[in-house]
Amino acid sequence: MSTSSIKFYDRFSKLYPIVDVFLRPQKRRLFEEINLLDHGKLLEIGVGNGTHLGLYKKHALIGIDTSKSMLSKAIDYATQEMQLLHMSGEQLEFEDHCFDYIVLSHVIAVVEHPEKMLEECCRVLKKDGSLILLNHFTPNNFLGYIDRAFQLFSPIFHFKSAFYLKDLKALKKIELKEQIHFSRLRYFKLLIYKKP
Ligand SMILES: C[S@@+](CC[C@H](N)C(=O)[O-])C[C@H]1O[C@@H](n2cnc3c(N)ncnc32)[C@H](O)[C@@H]1O
Secondary structure, three states: OOHHHHHHHHHHOOOHHHHHHHHHHHHHHHHHHHOOOOOOEEEEEOOOOOOOHHHOOOOEEEEEEOOHHHHHHHHHHOOOOOEEEEOOOOOOOOOOOOEEEEEEEOOOOOOOOHHHHHHHHHHHEEEEEEEEEEEEOOOOOHHHHHHHHHOOOHHHHOOOOOOOHHHOHHHHHOEEEEEEEOOOOOOEEEEEEEOO
8 A cells, every 4th residue: 555545545534525425325225235234244444434334233343444534534433343443455464264244335446456455355254255345347338438538647536447347356256146236327336245
């Protein structure tokens, strides 16, 4: 994780509530799915400012983030049972096979090495554990041209605008169980994978 990216998210934490407004409908859908899952140990990587933490209804949550400023805001939304830690999703300080669920919400296209983070997720997930992934993925329509054009500028905002699901090799080791699209443009996807 580069220090410039950490600094960016530290500064961006003040403006993130604006982004949050646009993501709210997706988050509601995400939590409908999460709250259907049995009780278990859940890791959220890139927990951000944590305004969604109150939507977790029944899981034992550990939330991590590389931005201390984001974490300091998330504390205000966390319950006493939730644990928030300063840690990178690319280098998880947890033992193998210890989580039932991992949530990645708008973080996979932000981290420097998405494959490394996914490998780490597979390592710490229990057998039959679920990886719940919400993100934009560059589709095969006109939005693909926009994503590719914006790719020139997106590093300034520390994310990858042109981002293809098919390129994520680590996901091929786990089974896709459910795929939810938020519109016919198929830009944002909610994907639920199971570790065999
Ligand atoms: C776009 S925000 C998403 C926040 C939240 N998950 C949401 O859906 O609103 C991305 C977050 O990931 C964090 N992040 C970036 N790289 C990370 C890494 N390697 N490990 C953990 N968190 C990271 C950033 O600090 C930021 O808080």
